């Protein structure tokens with residue numbers, strides 16, 4: 554199948570600017586609390602490796618969903634270069650998600666009735682920038698090759714998480730967003746996953762934002778921000 558993908562509208566560096574963000578459901582909780590993100594101004598530059606330390610309930614997942622354009626119940630602005638997420642058209646946000654920003658969700662969000670392979674191949678075919686052989690290699694690398702034909706709903710959480718990690722790497726991106734990406738993995742699998750992610754982030758010349766509950770050394774962060 555011939556797949557034509559429009560080039561990214563963002564050329565070169567891609568900045569993320571956050572201005573005076575207040576998620577409406579969290580308004581009272583945030584008030585009077587110091588935060589490196591809520592109610593402030595922040596600019597992140599491409600290739601930054603940002604760790605967002607977010608104690609449970611402080612809005613980590615809310616923030617990731619805002620950055621990815623999945624919710625707009627907030628005051629303030631989220632801008633990827635000149636694209637303000639609340640004002641972007643469906644086509645612009647779709648392009649952003651296909652070419653510029655990829656994500657590993659906390660709750661994985663695989664299609665439960667598709668196999669592990671189908672979950673990956675659907676994503677791979679959207680841009681056709683990664684070969685099927687490469688997907689097989691990555692499944693092997695993260696120890697889920699034997700689960701290729703298993704339905705996603707029958708995988709353990711750790712297996713689902715590894716499939717979700719691979720899925721996020723099957724497109725070009727300038728930023729990779731990660732919401733507690735290793736919460737179901739042991740240290741051996743975390744080491745394999747961080748190695749793979751680091752390699753692909755480097756190949757893409759991309760930045761990363763990882764949000765998690767506690768301090769960690771998963772990646773060499775260029776900055777840590779407390780939510």
Ligand SMILES: Nc1ncnc2c1ncn2[C@@H]1O[C@H](COP(=O)(O)OP(=O)(O)OP(=O)(O)O)[C@@H](O)[C@H]1O
Pocket residue numbers: 578579607608609610611612613614615616766
């Ligand atoms: N749409 C919503 N309506 C009402 N409250 C919400 C909504 N979305 C999130 N919240 C509340 O905002 C707070 C932060 O939610 P969020 O899912 O962002 O937490 P989190 O920081 O990722 O926490 P955890 O680490 O426990 O997953 C929670 O108290 C949650 O109940």
